[in-house]
Amino acid sequence: MTATLPDHVRTILFNRVPEVTVAFWVIKILSTTSGETAADYLNSTLGLGLAITSWIMTGLLVIALIAQFATKRYTSGIYWAVVVLISVVGTLLTDTMTDSFGVPLWLSTVAFSALLAVTFGIWFARERTLSIHTIFTRRRETFYWVAILFTFALGTAAGDLITEGFGLGYLFGTLLFAGLIGVIAIARFTFRVNVVFCFWAAYVLTRPATSR
Template sequence: MTNPLPEHVRTILFNRVPEVTFAFWVIKILSTTTGETFADYLNADLGWGLSLTTAVMGALLVAALIAQFATKRYNSGVYWTVVVLISIVGTLLTDNLTDVLGVELWVSTLIFTLVLGITFGIWFAREHTLSIHTIFTRRREAFYWIAILFTFALGTAAGDLISEGLGLGYLFGTILFSALIGVIAIARFAFKANVVFCFWAAYILTRPLGASIGDLLSQAPADGGMGVGTTITSVVFLAVIVAVAAYLGSTVNRQRREATALIEDARLVDAA
């Protein structure tokens, strides 16, 4: 081909993470909610305890990441499996600090804020971008997943600090974090704020939003929840995640076929 591939075609064909669409944000919030409720289900309802739950979920995450890095490009099923598992493990990181080591939530929030900032700093210093539209290499993807893990841990700590530590409740947390995400959306689309900053800010905030929604649904009314329970909440949200992930996968496959057809047409034009 005479001309290089257009940027959007390169992204569709080679990017190792999904395009950021409305469906992306829906499944992201659902996965964070599931991470909160499923961790509580294993830890408390099944009586596994934090140590066993962390060990099992950590092992599953490692296996999922190996599968993810073994793929040549974005695979919807593998990718979202990693997101759900990393959501659970990120939740457990904060829970272990709080419940096992006795670290206060405001301290955990500060720690993960600093660690995430350092991660972004190293990532930018090495790659000169934090954009998720150019995750074409294994190194960039490694930075991406490390950042994702710390966003989940930070979001858990911040969400628990607001809802439980300050005693403001799960409904207040849900409203607060929804409003903050709304502010970011307005900044991005109305005032053209930096797209990379807005993405990561929203990504961090969807974690405490999802956690607040999960706790609001699953916890007992006496604790400020609706009493649905962790089992039902986890199963329903996992089912929706599977359905939306399947939709995203089919959409990506269609886009890849269209991009491949464009490349073939361009080759025919060059040959002529």
């Protein structure tokens, strides 16, 4: 009879995502900006257009996710490849809604906020936790990646709404969202606000804070 490992032991052995450290956030920001640059290169510089770029990036993301789900534990190269590609697809999702279908940015922001909230609601209802330190099952990891996709789409929509929709410009947008990230950091380390809330709030905000 196979013994069931305690959660803390399974987490140490099989957690499929990296620990959240300063290095995590640095790599996350670099991954986001490099992914956006690659998408812009395909879309504008090479002239492939939004639709073809979206299909290419979505295909690459599917391949990367298959590789990620095939691994037995956290593998840095595969994990960050998924982050880069999902950041691009999330951004392109918002851009497609705005440019191709004329969806207002305020509506995209509300819609992706709602989708993210629903994802968290279902995730918690099924798993009884939203902890990012216990992603050791395929189902939890599925919720994790769906949430990340919506954070990038939401961050893009909110950032574009502030900088373009309200006409406040990219400098103001960068300073605003960077300031909000600072508020989240203070809330976490000074007032001990819930770590899960702070993580996901910061994850959303780092996307518009690095847009241009």
